Amino acid sequence: MEIKEIQHLEELSNLKLSSQQRERFAQDLDNIIQFASQISKETHQAQGFIQSIHLNELREDIVQPSLPQEKVVINAPDQRKGCFAVPRIME
Amino acid sequence: MEYDVVIGLEVHAELKTQSKCFCSCANSFGQEPNTTCCPVCVGLPGALPVLNKKAVEQTIRAGVALGFEINKTAIFERKNYFYPDLAKAYQISQLVKPICINGHLRVGEKDIPINRIHLEEDAGKLVHGTDGKTLIDYNRAGVPLIELVTDALKEPHIETANEAVEFLEKLRQIYIYAGISDCMQERGQMRADVNISLKPKGSKQFGTKVEMKNIMGFRSVKRAIEYEIARQKEILEDGGVIEQETRKWDNEKGINFTLRTKENAQDYRYFPDPDLLAVQISEEEVEQIKKSIPILPSQYKHTYMQEYALSEYEADVLLQFKHVNDFFNACVAIYPNPKSLCNWILTDILTKIKTESGAGPILISAQDFVWLVQNVDNKKINKINAKEDVLEEIWGTSKSAEEVAKKKNIMIDINDQALDGIIQEVLKVHIAVVEQFKTENDPKILNFLVGQVMKTTRGKANASVVMEKIKKFTQK
Amino acid sequence: MRELGVIELREKIKAGEIRSVDITQEYIQAIKQSKTNAIIEIFADAIExxxxxxxxxxxxxxxKLAGVPIIIKDNILVEGKHASAGSLFLKDYIAQYTSTVAQKLLDEGAVILARANMDEFAMGSGTEHSAYFKTYNPLDTTRVPGGSSGGSAAAVIENLCAAALGTDTGGSIRQPSSYCGVVGMKPTYGRVSRYGVVAFASSLDQVGPITKNVQDNALLLEVLSGTDIHDETTARNQVIDFSSRIGKSLQGLKVGIVQSVDAMVQGLDVESHYEKMKEFLQQHGATLVDVQIPHLQLVLPAYYIIAPAEAASNLARFDGVKYTSRSQSAQTLNEIYTLSRTEFFGDEVKRRIMLGNYVLSSGYFDAYYNKARSVQAQLREEYIKAFQSCDVILMPTAKGEAYKIGGKANPLDAYKEDIFTVSANIAGLPAISIPFGVGNHKLPIGMQFLAPHFEEKTLYQVASYVEKHKEDIHGV
Structure with a gap:
C-alpha cells in the first residue's frame, strides 16, 4: 500500500499517524487486505441487504419524553447555554 | 453563442409528524436547545434508530401525489462524514433503494421528470457565536426529511429561473395540501439545492454542472440561478472552462463563491445501515395512502374554472394559501355561490390577513361569513354596512354576525310604504336639486338623491330599489 | 460460596442461608485481592x-436472579455508571441511560457488581488491547484469558461473580469461555437487544451469558432475550424456551460434521478433543452427519471486511465533541476530531477503522463490501440447508488452549484465530462453547455447537448432556 493511500485513509478516518506508524500500518493493512482479497473468489452478486429475516412492524408516531437538557450535555468536554461547544467554525 | 440551460433541483422538506424519524422525541420547532433529544439524537454509544411508520407513510404520500412508483423494498443507508451537526458522523439516508422513484411535476406545458424521493434524517443546528465558539443544538437532528431530486438527464428540462421557482412553488403547494410538510421557509422546513449547466444550443452533450447548496426562499433561488447562468455564460463566452464545484449563494451580496471543488469532493462511503431493517411496502398500503390523499391544487383549479366559472387568476389566488382555500370550500359547502364568495374573499378577507411572508389566520367562522355574503346577495344588508359594521366588529371575536347586524339595526327591513314616505321627505328637502334632475336627467344628481335617502334610512334601504322609486316619483 | 452458580446461589439466598449483601461483599473482597485484572471497576453502589x-x-x-451478583462487560451501559468499552476515549464517560440487557438483569433482581475488562471496543482476542491493562488468564497468568470478553470469562472462572455478560461479534464470548473453561453462548442475531451496548459491528454483535454451568446459561439467556422497541433488529414473536430439553438424552440427535472443518482441525492442538467429542456423541446415541458449508472458506475474509466496515462507521461518533475525551492540544474543530481520535484510539482500533474505510471507499466498495455481503448470503443459505439434515453442527471453539500473552503480535495471525467462531456471527446463528477437558498445558479446551436460528434450546440440551457425562471419557 502506498503512503499516499494510507494518508487518504487517515483523512477518511480522521486519524494522524506518525511516519513510523504509517509504515507499520501500511505493512499490516497490506497483509490484511491481501488476505481479504480472497473474497474475489466469490462469484455471486450480492442480493441487496440480507440482514432482515423478519418483517418489521414499524414504530407508531407517538412522542415519548426526551432526556433533560442537563443530562444531554453532561459528558460534553465543552458546553455552554445547554449546547455542545466547539471552537468557532468558519462556514 | 446561444446556450441551452439545464437546471436540476434537490428539494428538502421536513415531514409533518409528531415524533422524529428514528426515535420518539418530539418533532417540534423553537424549543430550548437540546431539550427534544434522546440517546439516538445525540448519537450516544449504544443508541439505535427505530423507524417511524408515519415518516414512511408521509414519504409514500409525497410519491403518490407526484405520480411516483413506490419501491416494494426500501433500504436505509449511512452517509458517512464528519461535521458537528451530525452527531453520529453519519446521516441515515437512502441511496440505492429509495422509497419513491420516477415521478414528475407539471410546470407550464412541461412534465418535469423527477428521479426520486427518499427519506432521511435532518441534522442539528449550529449557532456561530461571537465568543469564538460554535454551539450545537441537536433538537432538529433526526427530524424526518424528504429529499426530492429532479432528473436533469431526461427531457424536458427546467431551463429558466422562473420555471425553477414555479416548480418549487407547485411542489410546496402539493406538500402543504397533502399534509406532507408545512414547508415554512422561515423555519427552514423547505430548502433547495440547485445545479446548473450550460451547453451550446441544440447540443446533446451536457455541460459541467455547478451546484449551489441550501438556498433559503424562492426569491433567492431565482436570483441565485440568474446569477449563476450569467456567470457561466460570461466564462464560456470568454473561452473559459466551467469547473465542477459546489458554490455557496450569498443572498445579501447577491453573489456566489466556491465552497468545494471536485478534488475535494467527499467520499461518503454509503453502505446499508445494519441497525435498520429493509422497509417492506405493500401495494395495499400504497392504495390506502392513495385514497387518503386530499384534493390537490391542480384538481381544485380545474373545478374552480370549469364548474365555478372563476378566472384562472381568481383560482390561483384562492389556492395560494391552503387555509384560505379551505375556508372558501367550507363556505361554498354552506352557500353554493362560489363567485360571490370568491369576490369577498379576494377583496375583503385577503386584504385583512396578508402579511409580508404569507397570510395570517382567518378570524371569522365560515357560518358568519356566509350569513353576511348571503344577506348582501339577497339585498337584506348593504355591502358597506356588512363590511364596516359587521365584519370589522366580529373579526377575531366570538360575536355572531346576525346578532351584531340586528343590534346595530342595519337589516333592510323598512316596508315599502315607509320607504315611500322617507323618499318623499328627502325629495321635498332637496326640491331644487329634484328640479335640476328633472331637466338634466343627470345620473350624478340621481346618485346624490339616492345617497341622501340611504343616509336617512341609515343604510337600511336597498339602494337600487330607492333609485327606481326616485325615478318613478320624479317622472310624475 | 463464591464458587456457586446463579441458580444455586439464588436458591440459597431465597432460603435465607445467605444474604445478597454477604455474597456481594465476598465477591468485592475477592476482586480487590485478585491479581488477574479482570475487573475495571467495582460499582460503588453494589452493596447498596x-x-x-x-x-x-x-x-x-x-x-429470577434475586440477589445474584453479576458482572457486565465494560461496553454495556447502566445509567449513572461509567462504561468505557475498554477505551481511553470513554474513560470519563458516564452512561446517560441504561441498556436493555442491564435493565432486564435489574428487573429480575440481579446485583450489577462490576464492569469487566475487554479489548478496546471489543476488537481483539486476548484482552491485550484494553486501553487500561491486560487481563491474565486466572488458570495461567502468563496466558491471555481470550477476548474480547476476557475480563468477563476470567471473572467467572475466578469466582469473582456468579455469572457475567459478554458480547460476541466474531467469537468474543465463546473464545474466552473456551480459554477459561466456562460456558459461553452467542445467541441468534436478533434474540437479545443491542440497545445501550457500545456497538462494534452492528449486524454481528450479540450480548450473551458467560456462566459456570449450562443451566445458569439458559436461565440468563431467558432473562436477556426478547423483542425490544429500542432495537429494530430484535426478532418479533420470540419463543423463549431454553430449558425444556435440558436433561434429555442425545438419542436420535443428528450432529453435523463439516468436512472442511475436519480438514482444518488436523494438526491443531484441539484435534484430539474434537475427535473425542465425536466419539462421545456417537457413544451416547447421536448420529454424525456429513454436511457441506463451502463458503466457510471465505468466511474470515468476509468477516474482516464487514466487521471493520461497520466499525469504522460506528466509531466515527467518537470525535471529541459530545461526550468523549477531547485532546487538550486541539485548537480547531478539525484538530478536535483528528487529535482526539489519534490520541485516544489504540492501534488495533485505528487499524480496523482504516481497514473499514478502505473497503467502503469509492472504487473498492463492490470488490470488498458487496462481495462480503454476498458470501454472507451464501453462507447463511448453506447453513440453513445443512440444518435440514442435522440438529446441531460441531466445531472446535478455538485452535487450542489459551495462548501466551504477547503471542499474537501480528494482527493477521491474530485474526486467523477466529476461524471457527466467526461463521455463527456471519450467518446469524446461535452457538455455544462448553469446556471439554484440558490440553497439553492442563488448560481448558472448548467445543462449540451451532444450531439453526432461534434453536438455542437444542444447544442447551447437547451442552448440558455433555457437561453431565463428559467425565465418562478418558482424558476429558
Whole structure:
C-alpha cells in the first residue's frame, strides 16, 4: 500500500499517524487486505441487504419524553447555554 | 453563442409528524436547545434508530401525489462524514433503494421528470457565536426529511429561473395540501439545492454542472440561478472552462463563491445501515395512502374554472394559501355561490390577513361569513354596512354576525310604504336639486338623491330599489 | 460460596442461608485481592443494590436472579455508571441511560457488581488491547484469558461473580469461555437487544451469558432475550424456551460434521478433543452427519471486511465533541476530531477503522463490501440447508488452549484465530462453547455447537448432556 493511500485513509478516518506508524500500518493493512482479497473468489452478486429475516412492524408516531437538557450535555468536554461547544467554525 | 440551460433541483422538506424519524422525541420547532433529544439524537454509544411508520407513510404520500412508483423494498443507508451537526458522523439516508422513484411535476406545458424521493434524517443546528465558539443544538437532528431530486438527464428540462421557482412553488403547494410538510421557509422546513449547466444550443452533450447548496426562499433561488447562468455564460463566452464545484449563494451580496471543488469532493462511503431493517411496502398500503390523499391544487383549479366559472387568476389566488382555500370550500359547502364568495374573499378577507411572508389566520367562522355574503346577495344588508359594521366588529371575536347586524339595526327591513314616505321627505328637502334632475336627467344628481335617502334610512334601504322609486316619483 | 452458580446461589439466598449483601461483599473482597485484572471497576453502589434486594426478598420478592451478583462487560451501559468499552476515549464517560440487557438483569433482581475488562471496543482476542491493562488468564497468568470478553470469562472462572455478560461479534464470548473453561453462548442475531451496548459491528454483535454451568446459561439467556422497541433488529414473536430439553438424552440427535472443518482441525492442538467429542456423541446415541458449508472458506475474509466496515462507521461518533475525551492540544474543530481520535484510539482500533474505510471507499466498495455481503448470503443459505439434515453442527471453539500473552503480535495471525467462531456471527446463528477437558498445558479446551436460528434450546440440551457425562471419557 502506498503512503499516499494510507494518508487518504487517515483523512477518511480522521486519524494522524506518525511516519513510523504509517509504515507499520501500511505493512499490516497490506497483509490484511491481501488476505481479504480472497473474497474475489466469490462469484455471486450480492442480493441487496440480507440482514432482515423478519418483517418489521414499524414504530407508531407517538412522542415519548426526551432526556433533560442537563443530562444531554453532561459528558460534553465543552458546553455552554445547554449546547455542545466547539471552537468557532468558519462556514 | 446561444446556450441551452439545464437546471436540476434537490428539494428538502421536513415531514409533518409528531415524533422524529428514528426515535420518539418530539418533532417540534423553537424549543430550548437540546431539550427534544434522546440517546439516538445525540448519537450516544449504544443508541439505535427505530423507524417511524408515519415518516414512511408521509414519504409514500409525497410519491403518490407526484405520480411516483413506490419501491416494494426500501433500504436505509449511512452517509458517512464528519461535521458537528451530525452527531453520529453519519446521516441515515437512502441511496440505492429509495422509497419513491420516477415521478414528475407539471410546470407550464412541461412534465418535469423527477428521479426520486427518499427519506432521511435532518441534522442539528449550529449557532456561530461571537465568543469564538460554535454551539450545537441537536433538537432538529433526526427530524424526518424528504429529499426530492429532479432528473436533469431526461427531457424536458427546467431551463429558466422562473420555471425553477414555479416548480418549487407547485411542489410546496402539493406538500402543504397533502399534509406532507408545512414547508415554512422561515423555519427552514423547505430548502433547495440547485445545479446548473450550460451547453451550446441544440447540443446533446451536457455541460459541467455547478451546484449551489441550501438556498433559503424562492426569491433567492431565482436570483441565485440568474446569477449563476450569467456567470457561466460570461466564462464560456470568454473561452473559459466551467469547473465542477459546489458554490455557496450569498443572498445579501447577491453573489456566489466556491465552497468545494471536485478534488475535494467527499467520499461518503454509503453502505446499508445494519441497525435498520429493509422497509417492506405493500401495494395495499400504497392504495390506502392513495385514497387518503386530499384534493390537490391542480384538481381544485380545474373545478374552480370549469364548474365555478372563476378566472384562472381568481383560482390561483384562492389556492395560494391552503387555509384560505379551505375556508372558501367550507363556505361554498354552506352557500353554493362560489363567485360571490370568491369576490369577498379576494377583496375583503385577503386584504385583512396578508402579511409580508404569507397570510395570517382567518378570524371569522365560515357560518358568519356566509350569513353576511348571503344577506348582501339577497339585498337584506348593504355591502358597506356588512363590511364596516359587521365584519370589522366580529373579526377575531366570538360575536355572531346576525346578532351584531340586528343590534346595530342595519337589516333592510323598512316596508315599502315607509320607504315611500322617507323618499318623499328627502325629495321635498332637496326640491331644487329634484328640479335640476328633472331637466338634466343627470345620473350624478340621481346618485346624490339616492345617497341622501340611504343616509336617512341609515343604510337600511336597498339602494337600487330607492333609485327606481326616485325615478318613478320624479317622472310624475 | 463464591464458587456457586446463579441458580444455586439464588436458591440459597431465597432460603435465607445467605444474604445478597454477604455474597456481594465476598465477591468485592475477592476482586480487590485478585491479581488477574479482570475487573475495571467495582460499582460503588453494589452493596447498596444488594441491601435493597435483601429487603425486597424478605418481603417475598422472587426475581429470577434475586440477589445474584453479576458482572457486565465494560461496553454495556447502566445509567449513572461509567462504561468505557475498554477505551481511553470513554474513560470519563458516564452512561446517560441504561441498556436493555442491564435493565432486564435489574428487573429480575440481579446485583450489577462490576464492569469487566475487554479489548478496546471489543476488537481483539486476548484482552491485550484494553486501553487500561491486560487481563491474565486466572488458570495461567502468563496466558491471555481470550477476548474480547476476557475480563468477563476470567471473572467467572475466578469466582469473582456468579455469572457475567459478554458480547460476541466474531467469537468474543465463546473464545474466552473456551480459554477459561466456562460456558459461553452467542445467541441468534436478533434474540437479545443491542440497545445501550457500545456497538462494534452492528449486524454481528450479540450480548450473551458467560456462566459456570449450562443451566445458569439458559436461565440468563431467558432473562436477556426478547423483542425490544429500542432495537429494530430484535426478532418479533420470540419463543423463549431454553430449558425444556435440558436433561434429555442425545438419542436420535443428528450432529453435523463439516468436512472442511475436519480438514482444518488436523494438526491443531484441539484435534484430539474434537475427535473425542465425536466419539462421545456417537457413544451416547447421536448420529454424525456429513454436511457441506463451502463458503466457510471465505468466511474470515468476509468477516474482516464487514466487521471493520461497520466499525469504522460506528466509531466515527467518537470525535471529541459530545461526550468523549477531547485532546487538550486541539485548537480547531478539525484538530478536535483528528487529535482526539489519534490520541485516544489504540492501534488495533485505528487499524480496523482504516481497514473499514478502505473497503467502503469509492472504487473498492463492490470488490470488498458487496462481495462480503454476498458470501454472507451464501453462507447463511448453506447453513440453513445443512440444518435440514442435522440438529446441531460441531466445531472446535478455538485452535487450542489459551495462548501466551504477547503471542499474537501480528494482527493477521491474530485474526486467523477466529476461524471457527466467526461463521455463527456471519450467518446469524446461535452457538455455544462448553469446556471439554484440558490440553497439553492442563488448560481448558472448548467445543462449540451451532444450531439453526432461534434453536438455542437444542444447544442447551447437547451442552448440558455433555457437561453431565463428559467425565465418562478418558482424558476429558
Amino acid at each position: 443494590q444488594a441491601q435493597e434486594i435483601d429487603k425486597k426478598i424478605q418481603q417475598g420478592y422472587t426475581g
